[in-house]
Amino acid sequence: MSAPLRIAIAGSSGRMGRMLIEAVEAADDCVLAGALDVAGSPALGTDATAWLGRESGVKVTADVRTALADAQVLIDFTRPEGTMAHLAVCRELGVRAVIGTTGFSDAQKAEIAEHGRHTGIVMAPNMSVGVNVVLKLLDMAARALNEGYDIEIIEAHHRHKIDAPSGTALKMGEVVAAALGRDLKECAVYGREGVTGERDPSTIGFATVRGGDIVGDHTVLFAGTGERIEITHKSSSRVTYAQGSLRAARFLADKPQGLFGMEDVLRLNA
Incomplete structure (x- = not known):
């Protein structure tokens, strides 16, 4: 059996972030490797799964490099300015990214495409x-x-x-x-x-x-x-977004670079 996919979650104490953490924890082939949140969040320094009544050993941090240090893929459903900052570090460290954030400008989309030349990215406005x-x-x-x-x-x-x-x-x-x-x-x-x-x-x-x-x-x-x-x-539930995000993360496991959509993940263009 191959080693589990190491996943970091951005916005880890938000509604979607917690849904993603719960999905990662429930998946046999994934493991939580990092939890990122904004500076000033009351969750900083706490265990990322404490709200589930158990300990993961992963502390919530506002430092992007710390959150990504042991991760293969970052899943990000935050805000455009935060996602752009996270992507720059993903590119630097060779971490893949699944982007569910919306509201990007055309200039930001062009920058994301450039990042895709250096690391694997799945970006979709809806991961369902x-x-x-x-x-x-x-x-x-x-x-x-x-x-x-x-x-x-x-x-x-x-x-x-x-x-x-x-x-x-x-x-x-x-x-x-x-x-x-x-x-x-x-x-x-x-x-x-x-x-x-x-x-x-x-x-x-x-x-x-x-x-x-x-x-x-x-x-x-x-x-x-x-x-x-x-x-x-x-x-009726954000669970569908979380499960789709995990499918996207698995898809990226052997994609060192490239910008993809969910149509690629689901082979809808085949």
């Missing part, structure tokens, strides 16, 4: 296996429904989410736009108010809902004359 299967279905649907259908993307998340539309909704829009031969930057409509006039059939609309503890709901609506097609994914 189901969501990535939906992205494949959306590509197929958009190609078939390329005339006579208006396209709207509706997403809902919890009240604490800081970016809108969600990275998943934007990815869905990018997939649909590409299938139609359009550029999402030119055809997206992010808000409607007042007298807007008739809908431009070449646009892709977005609607955002924030409230409560909604984990993540996404619907792409193809509205034609006489019929509507809705492709929907609803998350």
Whole structure:
């Protein structure tokens, strides 16, 4: 049996971080090798699994190099500025990275691609296996429904989410736009108010809902004359994101460099 994959978790005391730690602890082929959190976090210096009622021997730290010293892969669901700083150290140390952070600028995405020339990276706005299967279905649907259908993307998340539309909704829009031969930057409509006039059939609309503890709901609506097609994914738990992240980490085990997406991990392009 091969040695377990050594994984570090960024944002280790947050909701997603703890879900990732629990998934790593439950996996037979993975082991927690590092736990990273922001300076000032009350979790610093504590055992990363103390909240589970057991000791892992891994202390939560704000020092990136300390957290990555014994890791092969970092899983990062934090914020763009934090992720970018972590990636620079991953590149330096040869640590692979699974990035679930959203809200990157175009310049930051270009920098991530450059890091991918030096270490293996899987980046996806949503690590859920189901969501990535939906992205494949959306590509197929958009190609078939390329005339006579208006396209709207509706997403809902919890009240604490800081970016809108969600990275998943934007990815869905990018997939649909590409299938139609359009550029999402030119055809997206992010808000409607007042007298807007008739809908431009070449646009892709977005609607955002924030409230409560909604984990993540996404619907792409193809509205034609006489019929509507809705492709929907609803998350009831962050467990799906954690399990998808572990699949991505395993995928990177033999990838010393390269920038990949979940479509590569799941072989959806095969």
